[in-house]
Amino acid sequence: xxxxxxxxxxxxxxxxxxxxxxxxxxxxxxxxxxxxxxxxxxxxxxxxxxxxxxxxxxxxxxxxxxxxxxxxxxxxxxxxxxxxxxxxxxxxxxxxxxxxxxxxxxxxxxxxxxxxxxxxxxxxxxxxxxxxxxxxxxxxxxxxxxxxxxxxxxxxxxxxxxxxxxxxxxxxxxxxxxxxxxxxxxxxxxxxxxxxxxxxxxxxxxxxxxxxxxxxxxxxxxxxxxxxxxxxxxxxxxxxxxxxxxxxxxxxxxxxxxxxxxxxxxxxxxxxxxxxxxxxxxxxxxxxxxx
Numbered sequence: 001x002x003x004x005x006x007x008x009x010x011x012x013x014x015x016x017x018x019x020x021x022x023x024x025x026x027x028x029x030x031x032x033x034x035x036x037x038x039x040x041x042x043x044x045x046x047x048x049x050x051x052x053x054x055x056x057x058x059x060x061x062x063x064x065x066x067x068x069x070x071x072x073x074x075x076x077x078x079x080x081x082x083x084x085x086x087x088x089x090x091x092x093x094x095x096x097x098x099x100x101x102x103x104x105x106x107x108x109x110x111x112x113x114x115x116x117x118x119x120x121x122x123x124x125x126x127x128x129x130x131x132x133x134x135x136x137x138x139x140x141x142x143x144x145x146x147x148x149x150x151x152x153x154x155x156x157x158x159x160x161x162x163x164x165x166x167x168x169x170x171x172x173x174x175x176x177x178x179x180x181x182x183x184x185x186x187x188x189x190x191x192x193x194x195x196x197x198x199x200x201x202x203x204x205x206x207x208x209x210x211x212x213x214x215x216x217x218x219x220x221x222x223x224x225x226x227x228x229x230x231x232x233x234x235x236x237x238x239x240x241x242x243x244x245x246x247x248x249x250x251x252x253x254x255x256x257x258x259x260x261x262x263x264x265x266x267x268x269x270x271x272x273x274x275x276x277x278x279x280x281x282x283x284x285x286x287x288x289x290x291x
Contacts, residue, residue, distance in 0.1 A: 104281050131153060
């Protein structure tokens, strides 16, 4: 269970004890990567929205950054109380998911890093079958690889992330699908000057990120679910999602109204995924015309 500490509040008639829920979490993986600060802000929002019903809280950020595998292990061992992560069947078996997507599926919005000389290839893509005639490259064990292949796309893999940029630069493969929050930032830091983000195509598939808590920690799971639902109802969830500086910049560059959108299915999702809750998911229409 989430640790409960007591703090003393001074009232006019004496001292009274009030419970404070202390919630331990890891810092962002990359430390200074402001993309990950959104999840911390959303955690605070959910706790604030639930404070009236569930009481005061205190966030305790552990000092050691953790990659996700270690974070889930620490969650199991009661060293931390909450993790945010893209879901998988394994993670949903390992920990208790709060089934409200934290980014409304934004991680499943994919654009392509391509070589400038291949731009015309994508100008002429009119169907998913046309795209299937081209070759994508992904990381060897990335979940996206399985999703793309499940939808009939040709995918080659490499164990080394940086090598993928070399392959695209040398024209060995046609496109490198990346999340809309990743593509432009990655291009800005690469040494390959002949690469660009294709302006024509957008892939969309459900890829939820959830808060995860320890199995059996129903109190925290219920509180986070309540707070997130409240934020959805009063509009503060969407405000945070769309106003976050990294998101705003990505939406501007995406220029979704000029793109052909292909919707893919995700075979990796559990049957608990709230696919029928429309308000939990971002729609292409919401992004059209955003500046």
